Amino acid sequence: MxxxxxxxxxxxxxxxxxxxxxxxxxxxxxxxxxxxxxxxxxxxxxxxxxxxxxxxxxxxxxxxxxxxxxxxxxxxxxxxxxxxxxxxxxxxxxxxxxxxxxxxxxxxxxxxxxxxxxxxxxxxxxxAEVSARFTLDAMPGKQMSIDADLNAGLINEQQARERRQKIEREADFYGxxxxxxxxxxxxxxxxxxxxxxxxxxxxxxxxxxxxxxxxxxxxxxxxxxxxxxxxxxxxxxxxxxxxxxxxxxxxxxGSMADDITGQLFTYPKLLYIVAVTIALLGFFTPIHIITTLPLAILLLIAARRMQKNMDRKQIEVEQMEEEQQIEEVRSPESVINLLQVDPIEFEFGYGLIPLADTQQGGDLLDRIIMIRRQCALELGIVVPVIRIRDNIQLKPNEYVIKIKGNVVGRGELLLNHYLAMSPGYEDESVSGIETLEPSFGLPALWIDEATKERAEVAGYTVVDPPSVVATHLTEIIKKHAHELLGRQETRALVDNLKENYPVLVDELIPSILSIGDVQKVLAKLLREKVSIRDMVSIFETLADYGTYTKDPDVLTEYVRQALSRQITQQFSESGETLKVITVGPTLEKKIAESVQQSDQGSYLALDPASTQTVFQKLTEQVNRMIQLGHQPIILTSPTIRMYLRQVVERTMQDIPVLSYSELEPNVEIQSVGVVNL
Structure with missing residues (x-):
């Protein structure tokens, strides 16, 4: 001891x-x-x-x-x-x-x-009793706030742990x-x-x-x-x-003395009022003026000096800010900072500020937290921190969504209205301002509060402006998820997987594949909206086939086949018949014959005339399937799936292309159209 x-x-x-x-x-x-x-x-x-x-x-x-x-x-x-x-x-x-x-x-x-x-x-x-009670009652809310900050990426795990310990120590202290x-x-x-x-x-x-x-x-x-x-x-x-x-x-x-002097004597004008009041007591009451006048004079002098000090500090602060701004402009670091590009940005006009201002009832920040959680569950990726800022260059009710500095989506909102989308037929009793739903481009109406109930009775889908923004932002993230997953983000996913499966990760990286190779496969899966949450199955497949080929397209096809149960459930519920557009033998043969080999891998070299014909045939079948009320799905053989996907994504990026090997045997497949040359 x-x-x-x-x-x-x-x-x-x-x-x-x-x-x-x-x-x-x-x-x-x-x-x-x-x-x-x-x-x-x-x-x-x-x-x-x-x-x-x-x-x-x-x-x-x-x-x-x-x-x-x-x-x-x-x-x-x-x-x-x-x-x-x-x-x-x-x-x-x-x-x-x-x-x-x-x-x-x-x-x-x-x-x-x-x-x-x-x-x-x-x-x-x-x-002490009340503080102990309030501290215990506030613990769940504080814990939720810490979890929200952690999920939003505002703090790391170590900072969250320190904050939780501080909350526990406060409860113990007041108790x-x-x-x-x-x-x-x-x-x-x-x-x-x-x-x-x-x-x-x-x-x-x-x-x-x-x-x-x-x-x-x-x-x-x-x-x-x-x-x-x-x-x-x-x-x-x-x-x-x-x-x-x-x-x-x-x-x-600061200390107690700093707080008293900084808060009690922050208002010199109030000291003037106190000084005058004390002086009047000496003049109009039996209290002698000799007792009150010196104190009143002292208060007046103190108020005057405080006012001068505050004015001097204000001038110093303004000068310091101006000098700092000038120095930032002159310094070379200011130019370097301009090179920083945020992964995701949400900018809006001044008319939409209430969306993000919590004091005005805005819940956009909470919705973004839920969007990041939803993307983690559905896609298996950690969405980077979304930068939110107002932009006076935009229209008052306009917003834009940027991915790495480039605008990928925009829309306009009317805050005091609701967006109503028709169920397929128009009701003349529902009137409003015509517009397009920003996420999917569907015709819609902006209606006021009085028309909302009538539209809901008529079968319209009615959503509020924050929900419109949240839906649009979610769809943009899903569509561009492959762009948000870089090598650094892939490293974070690999490190998370390594905590529970160190043997699997050590076997694959770096002896078989590099981080860049894994990132390419994951990005190709996300590009076709295939979740990468099951990282164990993905890494097992890459470890099995990575020794035979390093081609990311081929490795992606092996991974998709390993995720057949997940892909099947994504497009077909249990026991439901899967309606698809199948590729005829003539088209399969044409695509297979057009595949060329090179040092960088294989690619599709289809002549322009055949490509135009394929586009036309696919468009006809897709439109026909949409008219029947079904989601268009193209089904082909495993050998040409990735090449057909290259053709389809040029004009119909959202149409899924599946192969027979990616579907479970218990799923009934019904062909509603065939594409042939």
């Missing part, structure tokens, strides 16, 4: 022994002075802490100091009753306060006890303060009892044992009792005040 640990243990044991063993008067004087010094130190520390947790040992200190005071009370009581004397400190305090008037001394002592017991201790106890305040309350009661014991017991012992006259016994033991009470109650009052300051102090960036 260290010396300081032994010292603390010895101190606590010594406090207990003080209640049993006799103590010489000179040592008692030293211990009383130490008690006063310790109480003053605790008060000063409490005044200079910025938040309660910086003095988290205070509840334990409160118990130790209370026990120390009670041990001193027992020691002084033994000396008072046994010898009729308790050292120079007790005698000095008693004589100094009494000043020959014992009744005045008792009244002063009782006032101190009342102030400590009823005012400070009672208030501190109540504040301990609630219990520790009972010690101070009991100490005040014990002081009154000890006062009566010293006074009555000493008076009886002085007359009966020491043979003192009545007046001498009364004077001697009264002064000693008053001195003993004051010596114990003054430190107790200081520590009670420190307890009140601790539990009532809110978190701050």
């Amino acid at each position: 260290k010396i300081k640990d032994i010292s603390v243990l010895a101190g606590v044991i010594g406090i207990v022994l003080m209640m049993i063993l006799p103590i010489p008067t000179w040592l008692l004087d030293v211990l009383l002075i130490i008690n006063i010094s310790l109480a003053l130190l605790i008060l000063l520390v409490a005044m200079n802490t910025k938040e309660a947790l910086q003095f988290s040992i205070f509840p334990a200190m409160l118990l130790v100091t209370t026990l120390f005071r009670l041990a001193l009370n027992v020691s002084t009581t033994k000396l008072i009753l046994g010898k009729g004397a308790a050292g120079e400190v007790v005698a000095t305090f008693g004589s100094w306060i009494a000043q020959g008037q014992i009744a005045v001394g008792f009244i002063v002592f009782l006032i101190l006890v009342v102030v400590q017991f009823i005012v400070i201790t009672k208030g501190s106890e109540r504040v 301990a303060m609630d219990g520790a305040s009972k010690f101070v309350k009991g100490d005040a009661i014990a002081s009154i009892i000890i006062l009566l014991i010293n006074l009555i017991g000493g008076f009886i012992i002085g007359i009966a044992i020491h043979g003192m006259p009545f007046n001498q016994a009364l004077s001697t033991y009264s002064i000693l009792t008053i001195g003993d009470g004051l010596v114990s109650q003054i430190p107790a009052l200081l520590i009670s005040t420190a307890a009140g300051l601790i539990v009532t102090r809110a978190s701050s960036d």
